[in-house]
Amino acid sequence: MLDVILPGTGGMLPSDTRWLSCCWLESQGKAVLIDCGEGTQIALKKQNIRLGNIEVLLITHFHADHISGLPGLLLSIGNYGKTTPLIIAGPKGLARVTNALLTIAPNLPFPIEFTEFTENNSLEPQSFPSLRIDSFRLRHGMNCLGYKITLFRKPVFNPEKAAALNIPVQLYKVLHAGENITLESGELITPSMVLDGERTPVTVGYYTDTRAFAEIAEFVKDCDLLIAEGMHGDETLRDKIHAKKHSMFRESAKIAALAKVKRLWLTHYSPALANPREYLPAARAIFPKTRTAHDGFKITLPE
Amino acid sequence: MLDVILPGTGGMLPSDTRWLSCCWLESQGKAVLIDCGEGTQIALKKQNIRLGNIEVLLITHFHADHISGLPGLLLSIGNYGKTTPLIIAGPKGLARVTNALLTIAPNLPFPIEFTEFTENNSLEPQSFPSLRIDSFRLRHGMNCLGYKITLFRKPVFNPEKAAALNIPVQLYKVLHAGENITLESGELITPSMVLDGERTPVTVGYYTDTRAFAEIAEFVKDCDLLIAEGMHGDETLRDKIHAKKHSMFRESAKIAALAKVKRLWLTHYSPALANPREYLPAARAIFPKTRTAHDGFKITLPE
Numbered sequence: 331m332l333d334v335i336l337p338g339t340g341g342m343l344p345s346d347t348r349w350l351s352c353c354w355l356e357s358q359g360k361a362v363l364i365d366c367g368e369g370t371q372i373a374l375k376k377q378n379i380r381l382g383n384i385e386v387l388l389i390t391h392f393h394a395d396h397i398s399g400l401p402g403l404l405l406s407i408g409n410y411g412k413t414t415p416l417i418i419a420g421p422k423g424l425a426r427v428t429n430a431l432l433t434i435a436p437n438l439p440f441p442i443e444f445t446e447f448t449e450n451n452s453l454e455p456q457s458f459p460s461l462r463i464d465s466f467r468l469r470h471g472m473n474c475l476g477y478k479i480t481l482f483r484k485p486v487f488n489p490e491k492a493a494a495l496n497i498p499v500q501l502y503k504v505l506h507a508g509e510n511i512t513l514e515s516g517e518l519i520t521p522s523m524v525l526d527g528e529r530t531p532v533t534v535g536y537y538t539d540t541r542a543f544a545e546i547a548e549f550v551k552d553c554d555l556l557i558a559e560g561m562h563g564d565e566t567l568r569d570k571i572h573a574k575k576h577s578m579f580r581e582s583a584k585i586a587a588l589a590k591v592k593r594l595w596l597t598h599y600s601p602a603l604a605n606p607r608e609y610l611p612a613a614r615a616i617f618p619k620t621r622t623a624h625d626g627f628k629i630t631l632p633e
Numbered sequence: 634m635l636d637v638i639l640p641g642t643g644g645m646l647p648s649d650t651r652w653l654s655c656c657w658l659e660s661q662g663k664a665v666l667i668d669c670g671e672g673t674q675i676a677l678k679k680q681n682i683r684l685g686n687i688e689v690l691l692i693t694h695f696h697a698d699h700i701s702g703l704p705g706l707l708l709s710i711g712n713y714g715k716t717t718p719l720i721i722a723g724p725k726g727l728a729r730v731t732n733a734l735l736t737i738a739p740n741l742p743f744p745i746e747f748t749e750f751t752e753n754n755s756l757e758p759q760s761f762p763s764l765r766i767d768s769f770r771l772r773h774g775m776n777c778l779g780y781k782i783t784l785f786r787k788p789v790f791n792p793e794k795a796a797a798l799n800i801p802v803q804l805y806k807v808l809h810a811g812e813n814i815t816l817e818s819g820e821l822i823t824p825s826m827v828l829d830g831e832r833t834p835v836t837v838g839y840y841t842d843t844r845a846f847a848e849i850a851e852f853v854k855d856c857d858l859l860i861a862e863g864m865h866g867d868e869t870l871r872d873k874i875h876a877k878k879h880s881m882f883r884e885s886a887k888i889a890a891l892a893k894v895k896r897l898w899l900t901h902y903s904p905a906l907a908n909p910r911e912y913l914p915a916a917r918a919i920f921p922k923t924r925t926a927h928d929g930f931k932i933t934l935p936e
Contacts, residue, residue, distance in 0.1 A: 344674060372648065
């Protein structure tokens, strides 16, 4: 199961009505955070999120509204007692930018491991074994990445098969975790003897800060959830939004339809957009399973 | 007149109940901001403050809760249309730390002028002519400064004196601004001929993040307002607070009494301090004109 939550849904500038856009994904006490603008650590606290569970921090790009909360966030993660490595992954230049910001957050109690995605490529964190992160290049005013998060799920354990093989109940866990066991009789039991077939992984696509283009749909194809930029829904503002290299509601709805995702959440709203729901019908006309997210929006996948 | 406002009163960690401590001082459309932790720009917006009025940003020290909001704040100041220089003043190392943080806020539309206070010394900003800022060294875990803000006030214009000298009304402003005029009769009129005596300047002392020590009182002597750290009021926590180099309610009340200031506001509360008013009586027993500030606390001086 993967819990997905949007503690903030605002774009460009922090406001007193929306926290800056970010996304927390957690499974079995291990979590990934995408982006950390100014105030993200407060937004996370408001959702009662356990900061110490973070294994990976993904940064989409280096505009301040997506990274300026980094020093405070890392200090707070340290206060929550983390001592194991934190992976910080993002575009080329990430280590340089992060180290500059760490001028005001020296002496963290955990090490940082950097991953810089140079082209579309993947990360499979050792500390979060069932997870894969794929990155894809967007079209913004600077190098900016979207992500696909894949959570692989263990096959279902079949207790009937296990009972038929006279396996002691206390060893079920070991087999389910993928290890072989040897019974007292000397018989070798492998996981495949007691597990049912593979389960479909859970997939979440995430992108903000980009002009819309068709290749995004290929990347997030069939995702269980697509979280996508909806800077604004008012089509009279389209040229202005495009000039700043952002996406409109209907453009993300088109990508969702093209990608045949199961559901679409819009986020990263313009500070000038007071009521995103006003433009929801137009987006739903293109992709019916669209929702306009707000701070605290959440789901557990698969639903 | 000097408007003083505390948009935030929290110490150490940003929380969802208090913004981080900062202070906005404004006179005739020119302003000074002391400190800018994570979220300060949002706290300022909540108080309907005009960011573009800022002339001087004072930093007390480089702990993240006092400076991590700097990149976002400067970007927002730029969005408000500022193109004239911004003075950023603070302890030694300020330019290095600020420039590191500006990695995520390049290309600001206004120049920055740095002032690094090395010992107790003063700044008289050209762009804010009636203002003087004095700095004083505190005793914290790192180099940390307190400040005294002095607003000099023009002498009162005496229209009776001016009328007796047959000065045209439209020239009153010129004389009040300190310039000489020559009447049509050829008579030279100097400001001292139409102004009453000097008025007492308005003074505000500000310090947080320090162990209390008697010399602070000398520095803020007779201030109209002292804004001082009250990390906590619970005396059973004193050793813990002292170990982290912070001040208790009663310690700041003692300094206020010693300095004979006109009023004391406590700020920079511990995140663990839910209700500062609980400890107000004990502080007032030492200095009766003590108040426990909260976000949005304000006054116009002289009152």
